[in-house]
Amino acid sequence: MKKIFLGILLILLDFHLEFSMGHLGLLPDFVGYYFLLHGLRELSTEGIFFKRAIPVARGVGIYSAVLWVLDLFGFATSGHWLYIFCDMVAIFLALYTTRLVVEGIGELEKGRVSDLHYRGLKIDWYIMAVFQTLSFSWVIYPSLAAICVLISAVDSLIFLSALYKSKRAVLAA
Numbered sequence: 001m002k003k004i005f006l007g008i009l010l011i012l013l014d015f016h017l018e019f020s021m022g023h024l025g026l027l028p029d030f031v032g033y034y035f036l037l038h039g040l041r042e043l044s045t046e047g048i049f050f051k052r053a054i055p056v057a058r059g060v061g062i063y064s065a066v067l068w069v070l071d072l073f074g075f076a077t078s079g080h081w082l083y084i085f086c087d088m089v090a091i092f093l094a095l096y097t098t099r100l101v102v103e104g105i106g107e108l109e110k111g112r113v114s115d116l117h118y119r120g121l122k123i124d125w126y127i128m129a130v131f132q133t134l135s136f137s138w139v140i141y142p143s144l145a146a147i148c149v150l151i152s153a154v155d156s157l158i159f160l161s162a163l164y165k166s167k168r169a170v171l172a173a
Helices: 001-013 029-043 046-072 081-114 118-139 143-171
Strands: 016-019 022-025
Touching: 001 081, 001 143, 016 118, 029 046, 029 081, 046 081, 046 118, 081 143, 118 143
Parallel strands: none
Antiparallel strands: 016 022
16 A cells, blocks of 8 residues: 555656746656556455556556656647647546545455545545646636646645555554
8 A cells, every 4th residue: 555655646746847848747657657556466456446447557657658758858848739638638547547546445445344534535536636627727717727726736635645544544454
């Protein structure tokens, strides 16, 4: 569970350098997916959702590595519609992957009959998903997008805190 937490932490924290023609992630998502993948393999015998997340994490990790390399060599420009579409796909795939992890924790909670903070984690995931999705509304309504990005960032930290509580509870059980 430690590797799962570290992986999701690296995936959700988005620090990057801005250039005139794009940006470069300082904490590449594919590194997070690498740790997540190893953590999922360790817990794959514990539930179907962890097992189901393995090929997804592998595929998204490769996808994010390709995007990072394109950023590194300057092929991705921030304003281009294809770049925006690829970013949207990356976010939705990250949301799907984290959702599978949340459901895997729910399975662990049922199987171990102990409180792993699944309900709170699930609520935080829903809030994060809604506001990360709404953050793409900048095309239509820029001020709404700014608010959504801020709320999404705060809720990502809350989600990580809840995931940390679940991690501690899993390790204690």
